[in-house]
Structure formats: structure tokens, C-alpha cells
Amino acid sequence: MAATIHDMIRLKRTNKNTFESLALPERMGTEARLAFGGCALSMTVSAAFQTVETLSRGRMALYSALGHFLGPALIDRAVFLKVTALRDTRTFATRQVIAFQKQDDGRERACLSAQLDFIVSPTDDQSIHSFLQYSVSSPQTVSPEVLRSYSEALRDRVMDGALHPNVEKAYTANFRLFETLFEYKMPPDAPLSENVMGIDKTRKTSQDHLPLTSKRHLDYFRIRQNTSSTFSPLDPDALPISSACLHFAALAFALDAAIAFIPLSLSHNFLPDVAACSSLDFALRFHIDVMDAGRWHLREIRTLVGDYGRTYNESRLWNEKGRLVATMSQQDILRPHGGPDKRTRGEAKL
Template identity: 25%
Template sequence: MSGDGQRLVQDLLDQLDLEPLEQRLFRGSSRDIGGKSVFGGQVAGQAMVAATRTVDPPQQAHSMHGYFLRPGDMQAAIVYEVDNIRDGKSFATRRVQAIQHGRPIFSMLASFHIEESGYTHQMTMPDVVGPEELASHDELRRAWVDALDRVPESLREAVGREVAIDMRAVKPWNMLDPDKREPIQHVWFKAKAPLPDDQSVHRAVLTYASDFNLLATSLFPHGVSFFTPGMQMASIDHAIWFHRAFRVDEWLLYAMDSPGAQDSRGLSRGLIFNRQGQLVASVAQEGLIRQRKPRD
């Protein structure tokens, strides 16, 4: 793995390694990955870490449900306050508030569970081409920018900024020149460098990575993107269910669809599979997809 990949992954792990301030109180920092505010996956991933640090092993997070309340300020620290809702023999529940400037920007409930045997079934993994035959998202975005004339430097920088997750779409979608298509996409992803052998770290990193590409799926039928003039987009809520142990430094397939969009809100869903075809997590998100009218 390249030195850049290792540097990016280490920076992500540093972000997720929250500073303890007091019992059930933590502080995190942010990174600019090209958006106008703090990336939602970062806040959700840090909130997952904060909740996990108040739960005794062997319980691991099996689900989280979060609401994005306000845009995050990338220049300010984020304080995570954890409430101990319940500790049971099999399950534990935590509530996390992410706070900036005295107000919550994200609120999450997370549930933890011991490993148990029981009934097992799952959806079949889609039959798609493997990641080794696909171009990386980083390569494609650079090519898209270079192919367009008069791209503003600010947009060129935002589109070209690399992240710690290697993403490879089966049918790439050009956000700078979006076409209309069915609201379905398949994206392979993994961390660009090895991660520690700690399942809680992998669940936090997957929480971070699960926010990439998901909201965009609801835009496919409309031929618009984040960069379409007048588009206002933001994650409203985010939910994840973890089904079994996994590694995010090995290839995972994110199979996403959007069953509908109404009232300036788009709903997107995702199933995440490992290379062996096992379903490791499920995701759902509703997002704001508002076309603002130009001023007179």
C-alpha cells in the first residue's frame, strides 16, 4: 500500500481516537474532505467510538440510529456526551449527543449485544465484477475534472481531495456530468491500509465509510448531483445494523438503491457484503435533495 494510503488511514484512525475529557465525555476534531461542513460519516463514526468506550466487552455495537441536526463547523472541536441508558445481561444502550457551540449537531442511539447463536438467513449477494477490474474513485474523479473546461480551482480541489477509503463503482457515476439512470449502484470499498485487529475499530470505520455514495443514489433518476447549481443536499438521518464481524481493510461490496423520493427528501438503502458473500451490515438513510429556485 502506498505511503499516501497509510497516511490517510492513520489520519482517520487519529480522528476516531477521541480525547477523553471526563467520564462519558469526549472531544474530537474534523477534517475537510471537500464539503461545506463536517462530513456526516465522520460525526457518526466518532459518536460510535464515544458510545463504544462506555460499554464493557464482549458486547459490540449491533445497531445505531442517528439524526443530523445542524451542519458541523470544521474549524471547531466536537464534544461527544454519552448517556448510559441501559446495561443488561445481553444488551446495552447508549445515547450520544455531538455538540458544537453549545448546541447539538448530531444525536444518536446505539445498541450493543453479546455474540449469540440463532437462526440465520440473508439476501443473496449481487453478482457483479470484482474490484480488481475496476478503476478507483480517485482516478475517475481526477479524469472527470481534467476532461472539463473552465473548472473553478475550488471545485477542482474539492473533487480531487482523497480520503482513507478506496471506492470502486461497478458502473461509475460522473458527479460533474450526471446522467439519468435507475437508482441502483454497487460500490466496492475498503480502507487504503491495514487496520488494527479490533472489531470496534472496524465498526467505527464502516460507520464512517457507509455515508459515502448513499445519498447520491437518490439523485440518479433526476440527472443531478452535488455540484448541480442550486442543489442543496444534506443527510437527515442514518441507521446501520451490524450482522456479523467483518474487516474494512478487506474488500466489501456496498449494494445501494433508492426506493423513492418525495417532498425534497430521498430515501436510500444499502446492503454490505464481504468477498465470501456474507451480509455483514445493512444501512438506511434519508437525505435532503432540494433544488433551490434562483433569486430574481
């Protein structure tokens, strides 16, 4: 398992426009051999950064990543990333990235396609960049500084007899990857805190009286690793990763987490209850040029609509200053058992 986000997004160049991940993508929220989509998404961000950061341009900021998950990645092989330059001007750079894996028969199978847009951002002086500066306010909730980590809070609930040990074990088995890469905390009245991401399905939550589209989940996270300006690769084939690349890739990884199954968790269900639950597309947008994944960020996740086997869900992310810094929206598949294509119960396939 990758010990840090830096380990997850390290790449080597296989030719001028193609990169190979040095880490294998990893599972989260499933026992199948299928990788969490945030692994491929963060690698995609890393590959695009490798082609836009030059001495003549200076610092580049990612402001949007729009794309589609074309199929799940497997956890037993590397991800390859083919980058195509679509635009290069004095101010903007646009890259198309196709993430794929090599199958046992030698064929290439695409798992993600994305278009990523960058803007030159040579200074931290906001007055130079912005005619107007404003942001929707962050939700009012308890400060992360007074909260224990979520894994510690679960352990306390087990010790107090308020939670069955098997629920804690299931959480650890499903979400160990996120807890490895990020410090993670939840307000105690957040619904996914109360029902342990939906695993504890019969647990009542403080939002049970609300319609599904009025429910909101809040949580905090920050990257665990030291976020120095530049990372020197230990592997001689590994390309260096800039500070900007690390922070944007880390938040891309985090924002993809939990969004697909938020309708399940908010409605007293979990992944084995459906035939398929996974992300189909994503629209990730950053609203400031300097991200700091090493500081606490507050995330709000909600679902807006669900029908015909699909749901539409949104995440919003605020920094410690209460500034909205990123948003992620996704359309996700959510198929019942016994639907048009019958599958084994709990099997996570598109």
C-alpha cells in the same frame, strides 16, 4: 486532514461522560465550512465503544445506531460527545450519544443525536450465536481485484480524451477525504462511475432507460490503514481504540457517504443544482458481530421515494464471502432553489 480512520476517531476524555475529538471533522462534497456527517457519526461510534468495552464483558459488537443529524458540524473546531448509559445487562448495552460543538459565543450546538445498541459477542463460533444463518445474495458484478482504483480510472479517461480534466479535478476536490481513508473502486458500468458521482451531468449512463427507483449504484471500498488488534495512541491524552471499534466506526463512516445525493447523481444532477441536500436521520444496522473493514466490501445504493423536499435512500453492504453484513437507510432533505426558504445557489444548509 486525517490520514487514517484511526486518526479521525481518536478521542480524549474531558469528564466521566464526555469526550472530545482530537481530529477536526472534515468536508466532503461541498466547498462550504460544513463537515461531512460521517465524521461525526464515526466519532459517535468511537465514543460509545469507550463506555461499553470492559474486561468483565469481553468483546462487544455494535448492532444498531439510530439517530438524527440535528445540524451540520463546522470544520474549524473539535466535536464533543456526551454519552449516557440507557441499558447495561449481561448481554446488552445501550448508549445515547449527543455530538455537539462549542460556538464562538461559548454556547453548545448539537449536530447529531444517536442511540447505539451493543451485544456481548465473546466467541467467533457462529453456531453458538445463530439458530438460522442466511443472507440475501450480493449483486453480480466484476471482482474488485480486476479493477483499478477509481481515481486511477478517471486519470485514464482524461488521458484518453474521454473525460474533461475539470471533471476529474472537481471529483478530487470534493471526494479527496474518502479516497484518503479508503481504497475505492467502481465497476465501469456503475452509474456514478460513468457520470463521476453526478459531476459529469450530461454523461449518459447504462441505466438511463430505467425509472429512478429501479436504478442501482455499486462500488467497492476497504480501509487503507493497517488494522492491527489494538492501537497505541501517540498523543498522551488519546484513548486507545480497539480493533472492533475501528472496524465498526470505519464502516459507519463509509456507509454515510453518497447516500444523501444518490437521487441527484442518478438523475443527471449534482449538489449545486439544489438549495439543500443533506441527511436528516439514519438507521445503521450491522448483521454480523465481527467486521473487517480491511477487506473489500461491495455496496449497493438506491433511492425509493422522493417528495415534499425529502428523499428516502438505502445502502446495503456485502463482504467478500457474499454475506450481507450491514444496511443503512436515511431520510434526506432535497430542496429546490426558490423553495420555501430561498438560499444562495449551492449553499449546503439544512
